[in-house]
Amino acid sequence: MESIISHEDWKTCFAQLGPALLLFARRWTNSRADAEDVVQEAFVRFWRRQHSVEDRGLLYAMVRSTALDRLRSEQRRSRREVVASLDQDNHCEPVFAPEDESQQLLAAAVERLPDEQREVVILKIWNELTFAEIATALSISQNTAASRYRYALGTLKKMLQPHE
Amino acid sequence: MNDFSELEADLKKLRPAPASDELCRRIERSLDLPNELPTAGVLPGMQTRARAGGWRSFAFGLLGVAALVVLGVTFFDQTPMTPKVAITSATPPVVATGFQPAGLSQVVYSGRDEGLVFPPNDSSPLRRRLRYETRETMRWRNAQTGASVRVTYPVEQVVLTPVAFQ
Numbered sequence: 630m631e632s633i634i635s636h637e638d639w640k641t642c643f644a645q646l647g648p649a650l651l652l653f654a655r656r657w658t659n660s661r662a663d664a665e666d667v668v669q670e671a672f673v674r675f676w677r678r679q680h681s682v683e684d685r686g687l688l689y690a691m692v693r694s695t696a697l698d699r700l701r702s703e704q705r706r707s708r709r710e711v712v713a714s715l716d717q718d719n720h721c722e723p724v725f726a727p728e729d730e731s732q733q734l735l736a737a738a739v740e741r742l743p744d745e746q747r748e749v750v751i752l753k754i755w756n757e758l759t760f761a762e763i764a765t766a767l768s769i770s771q772n773t774a775a776s777r778y779r780y781a782l783g784t785l786k787k788m789l790q791p792h793e
Numbered sequence: 794m795n796d797f798s799e800l801e802a803d804l805k806k807l808r809p810a811p812a813s814d815e816l817c818r819r820i821e822r823s824l825d826l827p828n829e830l831p832t833a834g835v836l837p838g839m840q841t842r843a844r845a846g847g848w849r850s851f852a853f854g855l856l857g858v859a860a861l862v863v864l865g866v867t868f869f870d871q872t873p874m875t876p877k878v879a880i881t882s883a884t885p886p887v888v889a890t891g892f893q894p895a896g897l898s899q900v901v902y903s904g905r906d907e908g909l910v911f912p913p914n915d916s917s918p919l920r921r922r923l924r925y926e927t928r929e930t931m932r933w934r935n936a937q938t939g940a941s942v943r944v945t946y947p948v949e950q951v952v953l954t955p956v957a958f959q
Contacts (some may be wrong), residue, residue, distance in 0.1 A: 643820065647812035662907040662922050665816045666951075673823040726810050735807055754804045782797040789800075 639676050646685075647672075649755040650692055655724050656748055657696035671695040685758055686765030693766060738788040746781035753778055815905070826947070860944055891935040892942060899948075901927045910953060920953040 650672065654664040671692040680687055725736040739747060752758045752766060763774040903926035910920045930945040 639820070639824065640817065643812070643817065647816070648809040651812055652809040660908075660910050660922070661810075662910075665813065665819075668812075669816060669819050669823065673820055676824060724810055726808050728808075731803075732807050735803055739804070739807075750804070754801065755809055779797075782800055785804075786797070786800055 639672075642682055643672060646688070646756070649751070650689075652724055652755055653689060653748065653751050654692055654696055656744060657693075657700055661724075663699075667696045667699060668692060685756070686762035689752060689756065689758065689762075689766035690768070734789065735785075738785050741788065742781055742784060746777050746784060749774055749777040750781045750785075857944075860942060891937050892933040892940075893936065895932040895934040895941065897932070898930045899927050900930075901925055907951075909956065918955040918957075921956050923952045923954060925950045925952065 647668070650668045651661070651664050654667040654671075655661070658664040658667060671688070671694075674695070675688050675691050682688075724740070725732070727733040727736050739750065742750065748767065749763055752763045753760075758766065760771045760774045760778070763769075764771045767774065769777075903924075905924045907922040907924055910922050912919060927948045927950070928945060929948055930943060932941060932943045934941045
């Protein structure tokens with residue numbers, strides 16, 4: 630991740646952050662295309678304002694606020710669709726690229742995590758954010774971020790235990 | 794946290810689906826455009842990056858605003874509702890009133906099928922998501938002086954069309 634911080638080229642930065650940003654944006658969107666729109670808007674806004682790439686918590690906060698703005702905009706059209714869009718069961722397209730069966734099981738388990746736990750895991754594991762940065766991105770305390778992460782790993786472990 | 798180190802390692806091996814090349818191209822195009830200012834006839838490829846030449850974007854913006862003021866005066870002069878706009882404008886009304894709309898062209902230079910959008914519930918129809926990138930050009934012409942004004946701006950539309958199966 631060090632190479633991103635020192636790099637001024639947005640392409641290099643996006644090549645490394647893009648997949649994880651999309652993964653993060655999927656929580657609030659119905660399709661991958663919607664998630665791409667959110668990431669595009671937030672990333673362009675972030676880059677144009679010349680924020681430091683070190684300030685990744687802010688980048689994720691912008692992705693989150695952009696996604697929520699879009700949700701509110703849709704809410705004006707149809708409240709029912711917004712509620713449904715928060716339902717993870719609607720995510721039909723794969724968000725991971727599993728290489729074998731065990732990774733498929735793990736990806737499916739991550740998809741089944743409660744939203745609040747899932748977003749912390751995504752930010753911690755695939756975006757390599759610190760708990761302080763996660764707290765900034767999600768507007769929660771560091772302790773809350775850390776406890777959600779622990780709960781998420783506990784939940785995942787239970788899900789992956791073989792049934793007897 | 795040590796209990797979870799193996800699980801964390803497994804999670805890190807799992808890779809998110811990669812971003813598409815098309816998304817990178819879209820971001821590149823967006824970054825090439827000036828920062829939310831009217832493009833007043835300037836093609837995106839000819840523009841300087843907003844980060845590199847802020848004063849140029851500002852100058853383009855001023856030009857765009859001036860053009861819009863002239864066009865606004867032209868339009869509003871034709872309706873009884875808007876005498877205030879003409880009065881407050883710095884542009885001489887004599888020049889502005891001579892302009893008449895001369896045409897509107899819309900060029901679709903990119904259309905892309907982004908696939909099916911699955912409805913959140915069974916009651917909504919299945920829809921297809923289409924993205925169109927167009928360039929619209931509006932023209933006004935002053936018949937007395939022969940002067941013309943042209944404004945070109947990019948438009949991006951996302952259209953959701955119902956899909957019907959037979």
